[in-house]
Amino acid sequence: MLVTALATPYKEGKIDCYSYEKLIDFQLKQGVDALLALGTTAEASLLDGCEKKLLLRIAKGMAPKHPVWVGVEIADTRRAAEFAETAQKLGADGILLAPPAFVKCTCEGFFSHVKTVAEAVTLPIMLYNAPSRCGYTLDLKTLYRLTDVVSCLKDAGSDLDYTQSAAEKMTVLCGNDPLLSKMLERGAKGAVSVVSNVAPQLTRKMIESTATEKEKTLFDKLAKLSMSEINPICIKYMLYKAGIFDSFDVRLPLTNASKKSQKHIDRIMGELV
Numbered sequence: 001m002l003v004t005a006l007a008t009p010y011k012e013g014k015i016d017c018y019s020y021e022k023l024i025d026f027q028l029k030q031g032v033d034a035l036l037a038l039g040t041t042a043e044a045s046l047l048d049g050c051e052k053k054l055l056l057r058i059a060k061g062m063a064p065k066h067p068v069w070v071g072v073e074i075a076d077t078r079r080a081a082e083f084a085e086t087a088q089k090l091g092a093d094g095i096l097l098a099p100p101a102f103v104k105c106t107c108e109g110f111f112s113h114v115k116t117v118a119e120a121v122t123l124p125i126m127l128y129n130a131p132s133r134c135g136y137t138l139d140l141k142t143l144y145r146l147t148d149v150v151s152c153l154k155d156a157g158s159d160l161d162y163t164q165s166a167a168e169k170m171t172v173l174c175g176n177d178p179l180l181s182k183m184l185e186r187g188a189k190g191a192v193s194v195v196s197n198v199a200p201q202l203t204r205k206m207i208e209s210t211a212t213e214k215e216k217t218l219f220d221k222l223a224k225l226s227m228s229e230i231n232p233i234c235i236k237y238m239l240y241k242a243g244i245f246d247s248f249d250v251r252l253p254l255t256n257a258s259k260k261s262q263k264h265i266d267r268i269m270g271e272l273v
Helices: 017-029 049-062 077-089 107-120 140-145 160-167 177-185 200-207 213-226 233-241 259-269
Strands: 002-005 034-037 068-072 094-097 125-129 152-155 171-174 191-193
Touching: 002 200, 017 049, 034 049, 049 068, 049 077, 068 077, 077 094, 077 107, 094 107, 107 125, 107 140, 140 160, 152 160, 160 171, 160 177, 171 177, 171 191, 177 191, 177 200, 177 213, 191 200, 200 213, 213 233, 213 259, 233 259
Parallel strands: 002 034, 002 191, 034 068, 068 094, 094 125, 125 152, 152 171
Antiparallel strands: none
16 A cells, blocks of 8 residues: 655745646546545645645545545644544544654543543544654554544554564554664564655555565665755755746755755666656
8 A cells, every 4th residue: 555645835934836737637647545645744744724724625526536645743631532523524534643752641541631632523544653752652552442433554663573563463664764674574564754855656565565676776766865854955946946836945944955965866866767
């Protein structure tokens, strides 16, 4: 399964709807299985409520027959549940639920957080293990307690033993492109991918183990570069170079891709045909 974690384009500080539509059109033509709006790659925590609704409306409007997952990265359980309800009303097909960050929580708090959001909607819930973002790894025992309300796990960690243990109890999707091959070997069934913004067919070949050695090398280069600065800094520059985005701007406190990263990306993007 291939889910593209959509980036958000900006023009003069505002959402560039035309570039966003170009990105979604490209993804659909390339045959991705599903789209993820408002995830980490979308700079969701830097978007206001109206902007989030706009992006979801565009995504679902352009992909009425494709699953559109929506990221909920809100630490406050009450507001997370409310936004999940709003997303469902706007046509979302699933919720990617990030663990509460900064405030963190106990295992029991996380369990109640997930259950509360799940009870607010009738949509499938994908949990998000993102230790580098949230400061902690989701407790496996707590995950196992949630298998009745959770459909899958996006694992953006780096502990492959953790990936394997989680995969024994639920469907796991790789959320860390540089470890895609290794996570697949440990039981992952696909990916919620950043690289697939610019290379969906290449990413699918990696998932289906049909990539040539040259293609594997190219994917690994793209994956490494995409994470060489804080995501989505570099993938937005890649989308700009690919002619999909009109700019590679991000919002503060993020900063645009460095000259060094731009130079590396310019060279690697020439290999994408």
